[in-house]
Amino acid sequence: IEYNGGGITSLLGKGCVKSVQRGTTKYTSSGTKTIPISAVNMNKSMLASEIYGRNSSNGYAEATITLTNSTTIQLNLTGSNWDNQAAAGVSWQVVEFY
Helix, strand or coil: CCCCCCCHHHHCCCHHHHHEEEEEEEECCCCEEEECCCCHHHHHHHEEEEEEEEEECCCCCEEEEEEEEEEEEEEEEECCCCCCCCCEEEEEEEECCC
């Protein structure tokens, strides 16, 4: 906690987390998705993500997830051996701090 003349009382009742936004999306083929979010201060935010599922029994799935600006997350999924039965999911969470 930084003092700056306000002391701890300036944080009481607020906590340290300002906002949390989260969601999931599914892929059935490789590609890029853009997800809009409410504006955050990028200097005080972090993005956490997880990929789950599979693309086929012999293939692979790999995701790149980026907070590209204060209102956008970009997901890029690559892989091989996609079929109609396979799907990969990505869950994401953006946490903004005071």
